[in-house]
Amino acid sequence: MNAKAERIIQVHHVTRVEGHGNIEVKIKDGRVEECQWQVVEAPRFFEAMLRGRKWYEAAHLTSRICGICSIGHTICSLKATEAAMGIAVSEQTAQVRKLLLHAENLQSHLLHLGYLVLPDLLEKPSVIPLAQTHGEQVLLVIGLHRLANEMSDRLGGRTTHPQRPVVGGFARWPTTEEMETLSQKLESARTDVMALADFLGSLIEKFPRFARETEYIALTHPAEYALYEGHIGSTDDGQWPVEQYKGIVNEYLVPHSTAKFTRHKRAAYMVGALARLNLNYDKLSPGAKEIAGKLGLKPINSNPFMNNAAQLVEVVHCFEDSLRLLRDLHARGLKDERPAVSVKAGRGTGAVEVPRGILFHEYEYNKDGEIVWANCVIPTNQNHGNIQMDLEAFVDQIKERPTEQVELMAEMLVRAYDPCISCSTH
């Protein structure tokens, strides 16, 4: 390879991610002259569209920000409305919502690891040829993915854009039989989960060795691995109530991207499975810790490729914690609670951890229960800045390699973040 030559790498668009994003790199005389992560997805203007909508429509609408994390958007939206109107939900509601978040995490992580990342590790363009070469493992992924979706169906009403969760609780509860069937199915899937974890774990060596220190931000909670509730936490230092999210995210615009970027104290920060693991490792379920141990994953890990490994650890965690929650609900018996809502004016913030990281919704309501102002900050927006900085450092590290390899590895880096690009141009 002639080191003097100018090499241009253009990936339009990065594949096996959700939405449209490009990578542009120029290497000249052995130096990386340009390196840019660009979001070119069409903006959708949800925050503006929310204005004038009623309190009972907000979750239905914002669920449509993202197909993959529609449950997370729904729950975050409900929490924002509940905070604005001072509505407290029951323990039972909180628990079924937690189960729904687990279902979504499982579905999303399995999709990402099994369908989008695995082809990289086995050097194939997609999961389709793997059905021939790794039939058993592909069926394992599909089986668990189906189970996660079934969990969303049974608890939320539908796999995507759930109808049952509403302001104040649930419009319909799962039946005792449904919960029991679910428990049984999860219980008998235990060996499959562990087999998949072992298989994916055995490929972990294939991820590039790379590290760049950054700040990790996620919800954190004294009693549990925070997904549904908690304070905003940072690996740098500090904890803040979710209402103060604006002081953390500091959204800003860049000309080459239709999605907003964010930064806290450093130039960028990261959210998602790796951020959660870095902050809340102690609260992982026993089996999840065991897998983390096998993968050599402990806080603070600053290799973004290990976000994949952290997702795998979370698959085990969500799976085990779902069984715990189901047992608990069963022991107490499901009550047919009806949500009680009294509409009033106010402003409120909701925050939950969705598969790709911390999500915020904030709404202001008038006295008729109509939204007059809205703001949504999506995980992938919070990762764009960190993707850019990782890309710069990583491309510099691998710049001597053949062009096709640089291209492939740069794509792998973006994919490790599991970006939800259409979500980030909400």
Added chain:
Amino acid sequence: MEKAKVAFFDFASCEGDQLQVINLEEDLLKVVEAVEIVSFREAMKGHSDDYDIAFVEGSVTRRSDEARLKEIRKNAKVLVALGACATLGGVNLLKNFQEAENVRKFVYGDKAFQYETYPARPLKAVVPVDIDIHGCPINRHEFVMVFKSLLLGKKPEIPNYPVCVECKMAESICVFEMGMTCLGPVTRAGCGACCVTEGSYCWGCRGLVDNPNADSQREVLAKYGLGLRDILNKFRLYSGFSEVAQ
């Protein structure tokens, strides 16, 4: 026989409809067996412009996107709109009812001029569409039904009667009886009235039946205490592009 070549594309959307295709799970392997998938950015690397059937998700919201859609139309023998954003404009249309500059400024502030957009529209406002698969999201069984019909060279049968028919078959209690409102009487069936059975009501995501008696629906809604603005907003949630909401 040579396998049909199939491609997936998306415009302004949440990709929830393509996700339903992935959610076919084991059946997806059968779909993949039956055809050759040449482009599916969300799931595979590689792309070809040589395809017979294009499934397109999402609305057109930028003039600059029209060329891409027209290209897809040119390449495809059959163009299928996938989901409400593509068939109706879907929730994206809500922004059309607000002042355009104000919408951009509300989201992007003083840099609004950098962000291209125009009133959101369904695919058929830009190119001819052969088949609509309705819903937000689409129903995966309906997808398989349409898919099979296409491979057999038949026109799929999409219901043209209201959701109420399926709702009665599901033996749900009509939500009007409980003081709620519902767009079931004017919305195209095919979803099994799943929102009603799951504790909600019909939001109209499958669009209007071909000859909706929309005026009588307005009367029904008004009878149950909703003002004109509420009614318009209800219609607008999914069917903003049709005349009813104008």
